[in-house]
Amino acid sequence: MEQKAQLAELGLFDAKVPRYTSYPTAPHFGKNTDSAQFSSWVSRIAPGSSISLYVHVPFCRRLCWFCACRTQGTHSDAPVEAYVQVLKAEIALLKAQLPADITLSRLHWGGGTPTLLSAELIRDLAGAVTEAIPLAPRAEFSVEIDPNEIGDRRLDALAEAGMNRASVGVQDFDSTIQQAIGRIQSFEATRAAIEQLRNHGITSLNADILFGLPHQTPAIMTESVQKLLSLTPDRVAVYGYAHVPWMAGRQSMIRSDALPTPESRLELFETARQLFLWDGYREIGIDHFARPHDGLAVAQQTGRLRRNFQGYTDDPAEVLIGIGASAISRFPQGYAQNAPATSAYVRAIRGGQFATARGHAFAGEDLLRARLIEALMCDFRICREEILSRFAVAEADLDQMFAEADAAFPGMLKVSAKGLQIRDEARPLTRMIARSFDAYDLSTAGHSTAI
Ligand SMILES: C[S@@+](CC[C@H](N)C(=O)[O-])C[C@H]1O[C@@H](n2cnc3c(N)ncnc32)[C@H](O)[C@@H]1O
Numbered sequence: 001m002e003q004k005a006q007l008a009e010l011g012l013f014d015a016k017v018p019r020y021t022s023y024p025t026a027p028h029f030g031k032n033t034d035s036a037q038f039s040s041w042v043s044r045i046a047p048g049s050s051i052s053l054y055v056h057v058p059f060c061r062r063l064c065w066f067c068a069c070r071t072q073g074t075h076s077d078a079p080v081e082a083y084v085q086v087l088k089a090e091i092a093l094l095k096a097q098l099p100a101d102i103t104l105s106r107l108h109w110g111g112g113t114p115t116l117l118s119a120e121l122i123r124d125l126a127g128a129v130t131e132a133i134p135l136a137p138r139a140e141f142s143v144e145i146d147p148n149e150i151g152d153r154r155l156d157a158l159a160e161a162g163m164n165r166a167s168v169g170v171q172d173f174d175s176t177i178q179q180a181i182g183r184i185q186s187f188e189a190t191r192a193a194i195e196q197l198r199n200h201g202i203t204s205l206n207a208d209i210l211f212g213l214p215h216q217t218p219a220i221m222t223e224s225v226q227k228l229l230s231l232t233p234d235r236v237a238v239y240g241y242a243h244v245p246w247m248a249g250r251q252s253m254i255r256s257d258a259l260p261t262p263e264s265r266l267e268l269f270e271t272a273r274q275l276f277l278w279d280g281y282r283e284i285g286i287d288h289f290a291r292p293h294d295g296l297a298v299a300q301q302t303g304r305l306r307r308n309f310q311g312y313t314d315d316p317a318e319v320l321i322g323i324g325a326s327a328i329s330r331f332p333q334g335y336a337q338n339a340p341a342t343s344a345y346v347r348a349i350r351g352g353q354f355a356t357a358r359g360h361a362f363a364g365e366d367l368l369r370a371r372l373i374e375a376l377m378c379d380f381r382i383c384r385e386e387i388l389s390r391f392a393v394a395e396a397d398l399d400q401m402f403a404e405a406d407a408a409f410p411g412m413l414k415v416s417a418k419g420l421q422i423r424d425e426a427r428p429l430t431r432m433i434a435r436s437f438d439a440y441d442l443s444t445a446g447h448s449t450a451i
């Protein structure tokens with residue numbers, strides 16, 4: 001049977017599955033995790049260790065129709081200034097709770113559009129962060145950049161603060177698609193932003209593009225990817241467009257009859273994939289590509305690739321703290337998420353409390369299953385020896401899990417003494433295969449299409 005028919009038979013074109021940026025996934029977080037729990041997890045961080053910090057800025061100047069991120073539009077600076085003051089208050093609360101001598105190995109500003117902060121606000125916020133928790137030597141400071149919302153003064157401020165990595169949103173260069181998704185951005189604007197970033201000392205540059213957009217064809221995808229390749233990004237994320245107008249109301253502006261079928265989505269991804277591979281990029285997990293020198297490619301080659309809320313990472317830190325509305329933290333003991341609504345978040349912090357609204361404390365087989373799923377998402381395989389040495393699981397039970405996955409995906413997996421491996425031709429099924437190791441109720445809404 002040809003590959004597409006096999007994938008169809010296994011449900012690839014119908015299934016809805018999580019993206020597994022955490023396990024359990026966020027819809028399974030509960031209200032038992034509160035600010036007291038968050039506080040106790042913070043105080044148990046090892047003194048002298050390095051952690052990662054994510055800063056969420058939920059504002060944008062423009063609201064692109066396709067975007068499923070939780071963000072609000074603003075033309076004035078007042079709400080942004082007020083929000084930065086609240087972030088600073090949250091940093092002060094955190095500082096008071098953190099053990100001694102903690103440094104940051106990674107600092108990431110995301111959103112929304114963190115670059116809508118003025119140069120003054122960038123300095124103010126970056127100063128507050130690094131005064132409270134200094135950057136470790138060789139720390140990575142990355143920022144999500146909208147090429148339409150950046151300028152020299154803001155770049156100067158970010159560079160002075162130590163930004164050395166950046167991620168730019170491209171989506172697609174085709175003008176018909178840009179009009180259909182409500183995001184106009186010329187190739188020249190993207191090129192200029194990337195040049196400016198490189199002139200400001202950015203050593204690793206990521207670009208996001210999307211497949212599955214309205215009117216997108218393999219020919220359009222080819223042209224857009226070739227244009228992107230001319231800008232030589234170090235990393236590229238090729239995300240599947242998630243059309244979820246019931247969750248992101250703006251998407252109802254996008255005509256669903258112009259969207260490609262699931263079968264065409266697979267073809268679009270394959271088109272992009274081949275172009276990146278031909279150009280010498282390494283394939284990283286299910287949706288990233290990186291030049292061989294890039295940290296992600298090196299991590300993949302050396303078995304150190306990880307997956308967290310920002311997607312793929314080579315960050316080895318055990319603790320990732322997220323600050324700002326809706327931000328999620330991960331500790332060895334569990335996950336904690338801040339109140340998603342900016343108003344509730346602001347109220348909690350102004351009241352002198354952490355804004356934790358929900359989360360999950362690891363129990364039972366959570367950590368074992370989290371690692372099984374992460375290994376599949378990062379390496380397309382599970383190493384039996386690694387799992388048996390790290391987790392208290394009986395070999396017979398692990399074999400049983402492998403056998404069940406093998407039975408659910410006949411001919412797609414290779415089970416051996418070494419462990420379990422997803423065959424190359426079955427890689428589009430990776431999230432579905434990962435799901436077979438998920439012990440939580442899978443009927444929960446909020447998952448996206450498998451391709
Ligand atoms: C949170 S946005 C921030 C980017 C930045 N504000 C910009 O506009 O360039 C990060 C990325 O999420 C991805 N994204 C947003 N909405 C999406 C959707 N509906 N489906 C898939 N990816 C999406 C886009 O690729 C986007 O570049």
Ligand code: SF4
Binds near residue numbers: 062067071112
């Ligand atoms: S893509 Fe970026 S600028 Fe557009 S709405 Fe989403 S976060 Fe805002």
